[in-house]
Structures are given as C-alpha cells and as structure tokens.
Amino acid sequence: MKYDSDMQSLCPAAFSFQVIGGKWNLPLLAVLAGNETIRYNALKRELNGITATTLANTLKELIAHGVVRREAFAEVPLRVEYSLTESGRELVPLIEAIVGWGDRHLGK
Amino acid sequence: MKYDSDMQSLCPAAFSFQVIGGKWNLPLLAVLAGNETIRYNALKRELNGITATTLANTLKELIAHGVVRREAFAEVPLRVEYSLTESGRELVPLIEAIVGWGDRHLGK
DNA sequence: CGGTATCCTTTTAGATACTG
DNA sequence: CAGTATCTAAAAGGATACCG
Numbered sequence: 001m002k003y004d005s006d007m008q009s010l011c012p013a014a015f016s017f018q019v020i021g022g023k024w025n026l027p028l029l030a031v032l033a034g035n036e037t038i039r040y041n042a043l044k045r046e047l048n049g050i051t052a053t054t055l056a057n058t059l060k061e062l063i064a065h066g067v068v069r070r071e072a073f074a075e076v077p078l079r080v081e082y083s084l085t086e087s088g089r090e091l092v093p094l095i096e097a098i099v100g101w102g103d104r105h106l107g108k
Numbered sequence: 109m110k111y112d113s114d115m116q117s118l119c120p121a122a123f124s125f126q127v128i129g130g131k132w133n134l135p136l137l138a139v140l141a142g143n144e145t146i147r148y149n150a151l152k153r154e155l156n157g158i159t160a161t162t163l164a165n166t167l168k169e170l171i172a173h174g175v176v177r178r179e180a181f182a183e184v185p186l187r188v189e190y191s192l193t194e195s196g197r198e199l200v201p202l203i204e205a206i207v208g209w210g211d212r213h214l215g216k
Numbered sequence: 217c218g219g220t221a222t223c224c225t226t227t228t229a230g231a232t233a234c235t236g
Numbered sequence: 237c238a239g240t241a242t243c244t245a246a247a248a249g250g251a252t253a254c255c256g
Contacts, residue, residue: 012210013134013203020206021129023249026121040218051250056219066213077217078256087213094209095121097202098128102120105174105195131229148238159230164239185237186236 019065019091024050024058026095029084032068033092037081067091127173127199132158132166134203137192140176141200145189175199 020026024047031046032038038046044055059082062068067088073079084092128134132155139154140146146154152163167190170176175196181187192200 012214013138013207014210015214016206016210017134019210026125030121044218052219053221053251054249057249072218075217078219080218087209090213091209094202094205097205098124099121101195101199101202102122102124102127105198106120106123152238160239161231161241162229165229180238183237186239188238 015065019062019067020095020098022058022061024054025062028055028058028062029067029088029091029095032082032084032088033095035083037071037083040080040082043082062088123173127170127175128203128206130166130169132162133170136163136166136170137175137196137199137203140190140192140196141203143191145179145191148188148190151190170196 020029027047028043031043040055044050044052047055050058059068059070063070067085069083069085071081071083073081128137135155136151139151148163151167152158152160155163158166167176167178171178175193177191177193179189179191181189
C-alpha cells in the first residue's frame with residue numbers, strides 16, 4: 001500500500017483530517033458537543049484565546065465539511081446559533097477516544 | 109467547561125494531536141501499522157513524496173512521544189529499523205475509526 | 217451582535233547539498 | 237544506508253481596525 005503526497009489512497013483520512021485538524025477544530029467541536037446550540041460570542045468566550053477571524057474561519061470550514069450547522073435569526077440584536085450536524089455528532093465518540101488515548105499515554 | 113489557548117483542560121487532546129497531527133504523521137503511522145519493522149529508505153519509498161528532512165523530523169517526534177521505536181544495527185551497510193511501540197499500536201484502531209468516518213461522510 | 221478586510225508573524229514542510 | 241545543515245516557500249493563525 002502506497003501513500004502519495006496527494007493522499008489519493010488516504011483521501012478519507014485527508015477529509016477527516018481537515019475536520020479534526022487545525023489548532024482550534026478539536027476544542028471547537030468539543031464545545032459544540034457540550035451544547036445543543038451555542039451563539040457566536042458564547043463560543044468565542046468558551047474558546048479562550050481564539051480570535052474572531054480564526055473562529056469565523058474554523059466555523060466556515062466545519063460548515064463546508066457538513067459537521068456544523070449555522071442558523072441565523074433576523075432579530076435585533078442579531079442572533080446566530082451554531083450546532084453539530086448528525087455527522088458532526090458521530091465524530092464525538094472518536095474525538096473522545098483520541099483524547100482518552102492521550103490521557104492514558106501522556107507521560108507514561 | 110473552558111478550553112484555553114494553552115489547552116490546559118485539553119492537554120491529553122493536545123498530546124494526541126502532536127502524535128496524529130502534521131501532514132505525514134498519519135500516513136507514516138499507517139505504513140508502520142502494516143509492517144512488523146521497516147527500514148528508513150523503505151519507509152521513504154512507501155511515503156511517496158516525503159523528503160528525507162521531513163521523514164527524519166516526523167520519526168523523531170513520534171519516537172519522542174513514545175509511539176515509534178528505532179533500532180540501529182552496526183552493520184555495513186548500516187541498517188536501521190522502525191516499528192510501532194505498544195502505545196503506538198493502541199493508536200491504530202483509533203486511526204482506522206477516523207479514516208472510516210471520513211470514508212462514510214466524504215461527499216455525503 | 218456577528219462578523220469581514222488587511223496585514224503581519226509563526227509554524228511547517230520542501231529543496232538542495234553534503235556527511236559518517 | 238541513513239541521515240544532517242541550511243535556506244526558502246507556503247500555510248496557518250493572530251492583531252488591528254472597521255462594517256451591517
């Protein structure tokens with residue numbers, strides 16, 4: 001089995017990786033997993049240290065990959081809610097498994 | 109639950125991420141998973157497109173994190189063999205689960 | 217409130233050349 | 237064979253300022 005730099009044979013892995021890779025993707029998914037829905041600024045507060053730029057970019061990526069849903073309500077003040085989609089929720093146990101592995105092997 | 113930029117509460121996640129993150133870590137682990145032991149240049153051939161620099165760096169990281177083992181044999185020509193450690197092997201099913209998720213949700 | 221635009225810094229990976 | 241050293245390029249993320 002060969003793995004090309006364009007990752008042809010690892011294409012599903014590359015896709016998964018676009019979803020869980022990146023500095024804030026995992027923390028962001030974790031916060032979303034802990035809330036039915038959550039607003040932009042609440043998300044920003046939970047993710048201590050993230051900038052508006054990065055949060056917006058990360059959300060867009062995740063929405064494009066179909067794991068996050070965005071709902072805007074035409075109220076004043078404007079309200080936007082984010083939540084995990086079905087496939088996003090399927091990812092949660094895997095993320096937990098990864099974190100669990102790290103927990104068991106950190107400094108062992 | 110809060111997630112700081114220094115990832116205090118996600119420290120195990122950060123550790124896991126140093127292991128599976130990076131462009132070549134996942135492909136490299138996949139090749140190692142498919143072989144009892146494998147030599148440096150064989151690894152380089154399997155990972156089509158990786159440079160010597162990057163392969164060496166990635167291997168060092170993984171060794172430092174305790175998931176890969178390096179054994180050198182004082183022969184002529186020099187022989188060096190790489191293999192997964194126990195904790196490295198424990199990672200394999202998780203990687204497969206991640207790839208499986210990608211497979212199920214790619215273009216869905 | 218929920219963003220975008222622009223620019224800048226940091227990180228990551230690749231190219232090339234060379235060594236024990 | 238199994239790497240290292242040096243430099244360059246590209247990608248990711250952050251700072252600042254501003255808008256509907």
